[in-house]
Amino acid sequence: MLINADLHIHSPFSGGTSDTIDLRRIAAGAKMKGLQVVATGDCLHPAWQREIKKYEENGVIVVDGVHFVLGVEVEDKNRVHHVLLFPDFSAADEFRERIERHSPNIREEGRPKVSLSGAEILERAIETHALLGPAHAFTPWTSLYAYFDSLMDYYGKKPSFIELGLSADSEYADRISELHSLPFLTNSDAHSYMPHRLGREFNRLEVEEITWDEIRRAIEHNRIVLNVGFPPAKGKYNRTACSSCYRQYEKEKAAQMHWRCYCGGTIKKGVRDRIDELADSPRGVHPEGRPPYVHLIPxxxxxxxxxxxxxxxxxxxxxxxxxxxxxxxxxxxxxxxxxxxxxxxxxxxxxxxxxxxxxxxxxxxxxxxxxxxxxxx
Ligand SMILES: [Zn+2]
Ligand SMILES: [Zn+2]
Incomplete structure (x- = not known):
């Protein structure tokens, strides 16, 4: 069967989210949208865990017919964000135990800061059988490629996937040869259950049944059959632009101005320009098995x-x-x-x-x- 899965969202316990988020509303939104699977987001947070556990039965979390998998986003010591997905609560708890003493805010913040490197976090994810990949990998802040030039060097080994983010698609990401061996995930990173946010990006997976093992296999073994998301230009970091007044710049001009806008604001390098710097080819060279990418507008x-x-x-x-x-x-x-x-x-x-x-x-x-x-x- 084919399922639509959005594997990165947030709870009310992450900054900048709606207070009224709960699993029932997310499930209702997911159904209207056509998603069968959603990640819970923020699954290490104690109060959000209690909300999720209300719906757990024999290790399966289903709310009004929508399946949930345990997921979280964490920020490492270099301010790089990572998305993690866990098989069950015991794996999530074990992971939390392994990072707890490195995190000042894991009890308060849905997206905790962890004073470890990406490689150290990946190590702990592997030990606890979690899947991990860089979140919104090309955005000009809190992303891997915002601060580093090689994903493989950063992690020291292959992560489970890379999340492309709203301002990129497969055509962009497959210009970088080190990404050819990685599955691409397209997730909404929604901070609300409203239909223009939840599922604005999602993945279509081929599974035998909706279970963690099947979802994991689909991600790891080339059974992502479709990536769906914004046309990259729709993303809010696509072009190089000022983060105060949004005036857009050519990259060379921004560099000449030392990344300071006429208005005094900071100019942020757009995803399109960043990928140009990182690319080894002028076009996306898709490896065998890379699924098509469908552009969708809410x-x-x-x-x-x-x-x-x-x-x-x-x-x-x-x-x-x-x-x-x-x-x-x-x-x-x-x-x-x-x-x-x-x-x-x-x-x-x-x-x-x-x-x-x-x-x-x-x-x-x-x-x-x-x-x-x-x-x-
Ligand atoms: Zn993030
Ligand atoms: Zn400006």
Whole structure:
């Protein structure tokens, strides 16, 4: 069977997240979106663990039909973020025991800081049978390639995967030959269960059944059949830009200005420019078995643009819910016959979905922390 899995999200115990996040709301959001599996996020945090344990039965965590796997993001001593996935609570607890004395805030923070190197954290992940890979690997802060030029040198051995982040896709990442041997994960890193965040990136996996062993095998043995996510330009760190006023720069110009914007703010190197520096080839050279990458834009944003409203406006939500009666968001965007969509949506919205399918939607690239903008034809 094929399942859609979003393997990196956060709980209310990480900074910058919504207080109202709980597993029931995440499960409801996942269902509307068309996800069968979601990582819990923040699974080392004591209070969030208690929430997760409410739904655990015989080692399986299922909420309203949506399966959860234990996952967490940690920050190492070099400020690099890593995503970890655990087989069960005892593995997660064992990992926590091994890093606890190196972490000042593991009891308070959903995304704990750990004063160990990436290699030391990977070692502990392997000992506890967890999967580990660098989170949003190319973003200009808190990512591996923000501070280091080689993933293999940084870890000293092969991690389980690399998470591409919203501003990159396979075409970008496969320009770097050291990544050819790694599975790519595309996850939302959602800080909310709202449909324009949860599942905005996800992985389609081929599994026999929805169990940890099968999910692990799918990641490790080339059974990721599809990566789905933003067109890279939609990501908020795609272009080199000021993190205060979002003015965009050519990389050479930014360097000339010592990465200081005219406004006084800091200029952040965009993912596109960073990958240009790291690449050994001008195009993505896909290794055998690399799955296709499908670019997706959240439906709420497409509706918002079509109606000239913000994606969080009440009427956008109403239209989104009407369309969701036809199927999951993913089905509405990709699969459901457009004539059916026309019966359930105003003409402008149906036109916008058709434009998305035809590839005639344009994106004004994001950068410096500002998302790219969707422009309808
Ligand atoms: Zn992160
Ligand atoms: Zn500026």
């Amino acid at each position: 439906l709420a944003e497409i509706i918002g643009q079509a109606l000239g409203l913000e994606y969080h406006a009440g009427i956008v939500k109403k239209r989104w819910e009407e369309l969701s009666r036809l199927g999951s968001e993913i089905e509405v965007l990709l699969d459901i016959n457009i004539s059916l969509i026309r019966k359930s949506a105003p003409p402008a919205v149906a036109d916008a979905i058709e434009a998305f399918r035809n590839g005639t939607i344009r994106i004004v690239p994001g950068g410096g922390g500002k998302y790219g903008e969707v422009i309808l034809p």
